[in-house]
Amino acid sequence: MLSKKTYTVHEATKKLEHYCAYQERCHQEVRQKLVAMHMIPEVIDIIIVHLLEHNFLNEERFAKTFVSGKFRIKAWGRRRLTYELKKKDIGKVNINQALAEIENMEYIEVFNDLAEKKANSIKETNIFKKRKKLIDYLLYRGWESHLVYEKASELIK
Known part of the structure; x- marks a missing residue:
C-alpha cells in the first residue's frame, strides 16, 4: 500500500x-x-x-496582481474579474481597490480592440447570428452589457 x-x-x-x-x-x-x-x-x-x-500572503496584493494580469493578458472585463475574485473569497474592499487600478481610458481601449478583432474574425454571413456571437463572446469575457450591445450595434450593421 x-x-x-x-x-x-x-x-x-x-x-x-x-x-x-x-x-x-x-x-x-x-x-x-x-x-x-x-x-x-x-x-x-x-x-x-x-x-x-512574513508578508508571503497578502490578499490586497493578490487581488491587484490578479486583476492586472487577467485584464492585460486575457482582456477580461470588470464583471468577470469581480466574479473570479469572489470565487476565491476575496473581500469586496480588495476587489474594489484592485478594479480601481484599471484606468478608464485603457479599459475602453482594450474593450474596443477586443470587440473589433473578434467582429472581424467571425465568419458568419447572417448579421443577426454574427451580432449574437460577438455579444456572447464579450459578455462571457465579463464586459458590461451596455458597452457590449452598443459596440455590437456599431460594428455589425
Whole structure:
C-alpha cells in the first residue's frame, strides 16, 4: 500500500513559503494546498498566520496582481474579474481597490480592440447570428452589457 508523504510544521511552512514566493496566492489556494498536504486544521491556521506575518500572503496584493494580469493578458472585463475574485473569497474592499487600478481610458481601449478583432474574425454571413456571437463572446469575457450591445450595434450593421 502507498504511504502518503507527511510533513512537519517546519517543512510545511518552508514549502508554503516557496509556494507563495513563486506566485501571488490567495488564502483559499494556500488552505487547499495545506489540506492536500494532509495537515490538521490547527497547523493550517498556524502556517497561514506565519505566512501573513512574513508578508508571503497578502490578499490586497493578490487581488491587484490578479486583476492586472487577467485584464492585460486575457482582456477580461470588470464583471468577470469581480466574479473570479469572489470565487476565491476575496473581500469586496480588495476587489474594489484592485478594479480601481484599471484606468478608464485603457479599459475602453482594450474593450474596443477586443470587440473589433473578434467582429472581424467571425465568419458568419447572417448579421443577426454574427451580432449574437460577438455579444456572447464579450459578455462571457465579463464586459458590461451596455458597452457590449452598443459596440455590437456599431460594428455589425
